[in-house]
Amino acid sequence: MKNKLTITVSDINGTKHYEVHQAVKKFIIYFLLFIVLVVGGSFYLINFLMNEVETLEKKKELIAKEEAKLKEEKRILQEEIAKKTEEFENIRDKVEDIEELIGLKPSKDKGNIEQRIDLIKISSNERKLILNSIPQGFPVRGAHITSGFGWRIHPIFHTRKFHHGLDFGGRTGLPIRATADGIVTSAGFNRGGYGYVVKVMHNFGFETIYGHMTSNIKVKVGDFVKKGDIIGYLGNTGRSTGPHLHYEVRFIDRILNPINFVRWSIINFDEIFKKEDRVPWRSLVEAIKHQQDLFLRLQQAAHKQKGKASRQKQRSSHQARK
Ligand SMILES: [Zn+2]
Numbered sequence: 468m469k470n471k472l473t474i475t476v477s478d479i480n481g482t483k484h485y486e487v488h489q490a491v492k493k494f495i496i497y498f499l500l501f502i503v504l505v506v507g508g509s510f511y512l513i514n515f516l517m518n519e520v521e522t523l524e525k526k527k528e529l530i531a532k533e534e535a536k537l538k539e540e541k542r543i544l545q546e547e548i549a550k551k552t553e554e555f556e557n558i559r560d561k562v563e564d565i566e567e568l569i570g571l572k573p574s575k576d577k578g579n580i581e582q583r584i585d586l587i588k589i590s591s592n593e594r595k596l597i598l599n600s601i602p603q604g605f606p607v608r609g610a611h612i613t614s615g616f617g618w619r620i621h622p623i624f625h626t627r628k629f630h631h632g633l634d635f636g637g638r639t640g641l642p643i644r645a646t647a648d649g650i651v652t653s654a655g656f657n658r659g660g661y662g663y664v665v666k667v668m669h670n671f672g673f674e675t676i677y678g679h680m681t682s683n684i685k686v687k688v689g690d691f692v693k694k695g696d697i698i699g700y701l702g703n704t705g706r707s708t709g710p711h712l713h714y715e716v717r718f719i720d721r722i723l724n725p726i727n728f729v730r731w732s733i734i735n736f737d738e739i740f741k742k743e744d745r746v747p748w749r750s751l752v753e754a755i756k757h758q759q760d761l762f763l764r765l766q767q768a769a770h771k772q773k774g775k776a777s778r779q780k781q782r783s784s785h786q787a788r789k
Pocket of ligand 1: 614630632633634712713714
């Protein structure tokens with residue numbers, strides 16, 4: 468009886484006894500235990516998963532918020548970029564206008580019909596006068612071009628800067644000559660970097676500048692110079708890294724590329740009219756022709772006057788002899 472389990476079931480029909488074997492009893496206990504474990508485990512697992520879902524929901528919410536924040540930041544930055552781009556465009560337009568004004572940029576009206584010049588009608592005398600009046604040829608002989616006109620990395624500042632002139636490297640003491648007739652408007656030391664410098668104002672709005680010369684300047688303010696006159700000597704004064712002449716050619720408020728004027732001669736006379744479009748050549752040539760014309764008429768009138776005077780003298784001496 469020891470290994471037997473008796474289950475008694477009572478109802479209205481009476482009492483029934485069921486005898487259960489000990490092994491079955493063990494099985495039932497283990498089975499119940501198993502069910503309890505499964506139910507408990509499932510409950511725990513469900514609870515855990517529910518918590519996990521909740522945490523993930525919260526994370527999702529946070530990420531969504533973060534995303535919305537980033538989107539807003541992106542929108543603000545895009546607006547900022549659009550604004551800055553517009554500002555930059557405006558500034559660039561202004562810079563271009565300024566560059567055009569001071570001559571760093573070719574004029575928009577390049578190839579203008581006004582620039583066309585009837586070259587056949589320019590006499591050889593007028594050509595000579597033009598070449599004497601407007602800066603032409605080399606300001607120094609025996610030197611070579613070491614730096615051109617335009618953007619470059621500055622030899623001292625090591626930053627990108629616009630070079631307004633033409634540099635001629637050479638031996639200290641080489642004579643520097645005026646490239647056209649004119650009047651000296653500045654002669655002496657310049658603190659701005661030019662060192663000993665001479666500025667010459669020419670006819671028709673042109674100006675030439677000769678920088679970094681030795682202190683032995685040969686002219687003073689107010690002196691009239693002829694084309695080819697020595698004004699000073701090649702040096703290394705001011706902001707300079709070696710003996711050289713810094714040469715500039717200007718027209719009214721415009722800084723021109725001197726190379727077109729340096730290489731200009733009677734042989735390639737008409738080339739400059741095409742190469743340098745910042746000078747109103749047509750009206751300028753007209754003005755020079757007019758000046759030459761006036762000069763010739765004055766000369767003729769003086770000649771006539773002289774002839775008349777000598778004829779009168781002859782006549783009076785003839786009458787006196789009578
Ligand atoms: Zn220079």
